[in-house]
Amino acid sequence: MQLNFLAIIGRFALGMLGEIGRFSRFAAKSVLSCVQAPFFLRNLLQQTMTIGYYSLPVVGLTAVFTGAVLALQIYIGGSRFNAESIVPTIVVLGITRELGPVLAGLMVAGRVSSAIAAELGTMRVTEQIDALTTLSTNPYKYLIVPRILAAVIVLPLLVLVADIIGVMGGFLVSTQSLGFNGGSYLKNTLDFMEADDVSSGLWKAAAFGFIIALMGCYHGFFSRGGAQGVGAATTYAVVSSAVLILASNYLLTSLVFS
Amino acid sequence: MAAASGHGKQKIVLKGVRKSFGAKHVLDGIDLSIDEGQSLVVIGGSGTGKSVMLKCILGILVPDAGSIHIDGKETTRIAGRAREGVMKKFGMLFQGAALFDSLPVWENVAFGLIQGQGKNRREAREVAIDTLAQVGLGPEVAKLMPAELSGGMQKRVGLARAIASHPDVLFFDEPTTGLDPIMSDVINELIVERVKDLGATAVSITHDMASARKIADRIAMIYRGRIIWEGAVGDIDHSGNPYVEQFIHGRAEGPIQMDILKT
Ligand SMILES: Nc1ncnc2c1ncn2[C@@H]1O[C@H](COP(=O)(O)OP(=O)(O)O)[C@@H](O)[C@H]1O
Ligand SMILES: [Mg+2]
Numbered sequence: 082m083q084l085n086f087l088a089i090i091g092r093f094a095l096g097m098l099g100e101i102g103r104f105s106r107f108a109a110k111s112v113l114s115c116v117q118a119p120f121f122l123r124n125l126l127q128q129t130m131t132i133g134y135y136s137l138p139v140v141g142l143t144a145v146f147t148g149a150v151l152a153l154q155i156y157i158g159g160s161r162f163n164a165e166s167i168v169p170t171i172v173v174l175g176i177t178r179e180l181g182p183v184l185a186g187l188m189v190a191g192r193v194s195s196a197i198a199a200e201l202g203t204m205r206v207t208e209q210i211d212a213l214t215t216l217s218t219n220p221y222k223y224l225i226v227p228r229i230l231a232a233v234i235v236l237p238l239l240v241l242v243a244d245i246i247g248v249m250g251g252f253l254v255s256t257q258s259l260g261f262n263g264g265s266y267l268k269n270t271l272d273f274m275e276a277d278d279v280s281s282g283l284w285k286a287a288a289f290g291f292i293i294a295l296m297g298c299y300h301g302f303f304s305r306g307g308a309q310g311v312g313a314a315t316t317y318a319v320v321s322s323a324v325l326i327l328a329s330n331y332l333l334t335s336l337v338f339s
Numbered sequence: 340m341a342a343a344s345g346h347g348k349q350k351i352v353l354k355g356v357r358k359s360f361g362a363k364h365v366l367d368g369i370d371l372s373i374d375e376g377q378s379l380v381v382i383g384g385s386g387t388g389k390s391v392m393l394k395c396i397l398g399i400l401v402p403d404a405g406s407i408h409i410d411g412k413e414t415t416r417i418a419g420r421a422r423e424g425v426m427k428k429f430g431m432l433f434q435g436a437a438l439f440d441s442l443p444v445w446e447n448v449a450f451g452l453i454q455g456q457g458k459n460r461r462e463a464r465e466v467a468i469d470t471l472a473q474v475g476l477g478p479e480v481a482k483l484m485p486a487e488l489s490g491g492m493q494k495r496v497g498l499a500r501a502i503a504s505h506p507d508v509l510f511f512d513e514p515t516t517g518l519d520p521i522m523s524d525v526i527n528e529l530i531v532e533r534v535k536d537l538g539a540t541a542v543s544i545t546h547d548m549a550s551a552r553k554i555a556d557r558i559a560m561i562y563r564g565r566i567i568w569e570g571a572v573g574d575i576d577h578s579g580n581p582y583v584e585q586f587i588h589g590r591a592e593g594p595i596q597m598d599i600l601k602t
Contacts, residue, residue, distance in 0.1 A: 208437040211399050215431040216500075217423045217455035 107299055111229060114221040124227035132193050132228070132294075133235035137242065139192060140185045144243035147180050148172060148250025156259050168261070169269040172251035177278040178338075181243040183330055186289035189236065190322040194297040197228055198318035201301025202311035210302070225302070229294040236290030237283040244279060281338035288333060289326050296322040347374035349411070350508065350540045351396060356405035357564075358391055365391050367564030368405070378534060378541040380551040380572075382586065383561035384595065389544035390434065392561070393510055396542070397429060398422050409508075427455060430501035430539075434512040436493040438485035444471070444496050445481035451504040470499045473536075474529055491522040495529065502533050509534055511543035515550045527553040548587050551575075560586065562595065 151172050159165045201224060204210050213220045248270060255261040297318045304314035351373040358366040365388040373379045383389050394400040396407055398414065407415045414425050430451075438447050446453075448470055449463035458466070468478050474495040485493060494514065501509060514530060515523035527550050534541045534554075545551050551558055552572060559569040560583050568580045575587060585593030 204439075207435055208433045209439055211394070211397075212431070212433055212437040212439070214399055215397055215426060215429055216451040217426045218450070219423070223454070 103303070104299060107302070108295060110221055111225050111295065111298065114219070114226050115230060117222070119222060121223055121227055124223065125230055128227045128231035129235055131196075132189070132231050133239060136189050136192055136235075136239055139188050140239050140243050141246050143184050143188050144176070144181065144247040145250035147184055148176055148247035148252075149254045151175055151180070151247075152251035152254045152259065156255070165259075166269070168255055168259070169251070169266045170273040172255075173248050173270045173274050174278055176247035176251070177244045177274070177282045179282075179334075181247055182240050182282045182285040182289060183326065185240050185243045186236065186286065186293070186326045186330075187323055189232075189239065190289075190293050190296075190326060191319055193232065194293045194318040194322040195315045197294060197297030198301035198304070198314045199311055201298060202304035202314040205302060205304050206307055206311060220302075225294075225298045228298055229291060232290035232294035233287050234290070236286040236293070240282055240286035241279075244282065277338075285330060285333055285338070288329060292325045292329065293322045296325065347376060349373070350375040350377075350409070351542070352406075352408040353392075353396070354406045354408075356392070356395055356402045356407060358388075358395060358400060358402050365564055366395070366402070369561070369564070369566060371559060371566055371569075373540060373542060375540055376538060378543070378554055378556045379559060380555035380557070381542070381544045381559050381561055381566075382546060382548070382551055383544070384546060384586070384597075387561050388564055389561060390512055393431075393512055393542070393544060397431060397510065398425065423455075427504070428507040429510065430504065430506035430508070431510040432494070432497045432501045432512065432514055434516060436485075436490075436497035438493055438496055438500070440485045442485075443481065444476075444483050444485065444488070447485065447496060448481075448499045448503050450500060455504060466503060467499070470503045471496070473502070473533065474499045475525070491518055491525070494518065494522075494526055498526070498529060498533065502537060505537060506539060508540045508542065509537070511541065511545075511554075513545050513547075514543065515545065515547045520549075523547065523550060524553075530554055 152168055155168050155171045155175075156165055159167045159171075201210070204224070210220050210224070213223055252263070252266055252270075255266055256263045300314040300318040300321070301311075304310045349372050351371075353369050353371045356366055356369040357364070369392055371379075371381075381389055381392070391400060395402045396409075398417070402415060405415070406413060409425060409428070414422075417425065438444075439450065442450070445464055445467040448467035449458075449460070452458040452463040452466055453460060464481075468481055471478070471480060476492065476495055476499070480488075480492070480496075485496070488496065498514075509530075511530060514526050518526065530541070530543070531554060541554070543551075543554055545554075552575070555572040557569065558572055558575050559566050560580075561567070562582055568578055568583050570578060575583065578584065581594050585595050591597075
């Protein structure tokens with residue numbers, strides 16, 4: 082083969098365009114399928130359990146340590162200008178607006194996006210997805226819609242749990258080792274918190290859920306080339322959903338929630 | 340090539356079907372017609388495009404050119420509901436059985452009945468257990484997960500899943516590959532019986548000549564993306580075609596060149 086620089090650039094550009102086209106078609110088809118019958122409720126319930134319920138431990142642990150360390154750091158910062166009392170306010174703001182949704186999103190991306198990609202990828206390479214088609218069942222509706230809907234519904238709930246546990250983490254550290262009074266800590270938390278802080282985090286969470294499921298499904302659905310292909314699909318799913326979560330978090334925050 | 344095959348109604352007709360992946364031309368103008376109630380076996384080496392051809396007929400892959408008619412209707416590029424309607428006539432046994440590994444055996448067999456036909460689960464389960472009996476599997480197998488089954492059992496469950504909704508046309512992708520000779524023969528017998536029972540048209544692909552002789556009414560040979568010979572199963576031993584002769588006797592020397600680097 083001849084090494085032709087322009088040809089390499091051209092091939093790369095064509096490949097890139099092809100990938101974007103394939104992804105756009107996949108995303109459009111997935112979203113359209115979400116609003117068309119038939120609905121596979123059994124699959125939706127099952128996915129809600131796998132994505133939501135089984136993510137609770139990892140999301141809870143992430144939240145409690147994050148809330149705790151946030152209280153420690155803000156206490157250090159606050160004490161530099163005698164404003165230690167700001168701790169509860171900043172902890173709840175940081176958790177609900179930013180760290181709850183983003184960290185829960187990233188943790189669930191690692192756990193769920195990879196699992197979805199591995200499962201669908203295995204189904205692809207063992208022809209199970211083709212088998213669905215021959216049994217008159219649309220794989221978008223049977224496999225992809227339940228995962229996307231489950232993730233979009235469940236992520237806000239997980240983030241709500243993370244918010245509560247995160248604030249509790251901050252509360253524990255503040256009252257046990259920083260000398261705060263429990264009652265006034267909670268009063269400060271609630272008094273300065275706005276509904277918007279929580280709701281903006283929950284909307285972001287829904288968007289992250291969509292990203293997580295979509296990337297897992299996309300990379301799994303089009304994986305190819307046996308076990309190695311499935312492995313690559315899992316990696317791509319996690320990396321792309323994590324990057325997209327961080328990028329969309331910035332965009333959503335600057336355009337919608339600021 | 341043999342002239343129009345017999346008298347029956349034509350069930351499936353392929354004309355000039357082409358399919359490439361990138362620069363690789365896998366199907367290069369396939370012409371084939373299958374009569375209703377006939378059992379056609381397509382033979383050919385590994386990687387010659389047998390599975391790709393089946394997937395084109397099934398609509399899992401869309402050909403780049405050519406046409407495919409099923410029951411006289413053009414189905415090459417239909418999608419959505421129309422495609423699902425055509426699929427209801429089909430049953431397919433995949434090469435690796437392709438059982439859904441998240442579902443127990445009975446739900447695999449009943450899948451088409453529950454999802455495709457909207458039967459309730461209890462009824463579908465009974466049909467599934469009857470169908471499992473038809474492939475020689477007892478009701479105790481129904482609750483097992485696919486991963487707990489041997490290769491031969493998986494193939495039989497796959498066969499049960501393919502026939503459960505009484506399709507008009509059955510497709511078999513290398514039904515005996517990877518099985519020992521005795522289990523292969525069991526599967527061949529089951530295929531012959533079940534196809535006869537249903538009065539179905541059958542299209543199988545294989546490189547196992549024992550299997551081909553047992554299942555086929557007619558045999559076609561695919562080579563380099565084309566059908567190079569077609570005839571009744573009885574004619575295979577005096578085809579006069581050097582490619583067919585080499586293939587059925589499994590010789591390394593002959594007109595078919597394997598892609599092996601000769602040093
Ligand atoms: N989805 C696909 N994408 C790219 N290449 C494919 C695809 N499916 C099949 N091929 C290629 O087409 C050729 C024929 O494959 P196949 O029909 O599976 O062979 P066989 O006759 O053994 O069933 C192979 O070289 C395979 O690599
Ligand atoms: Mg094959």
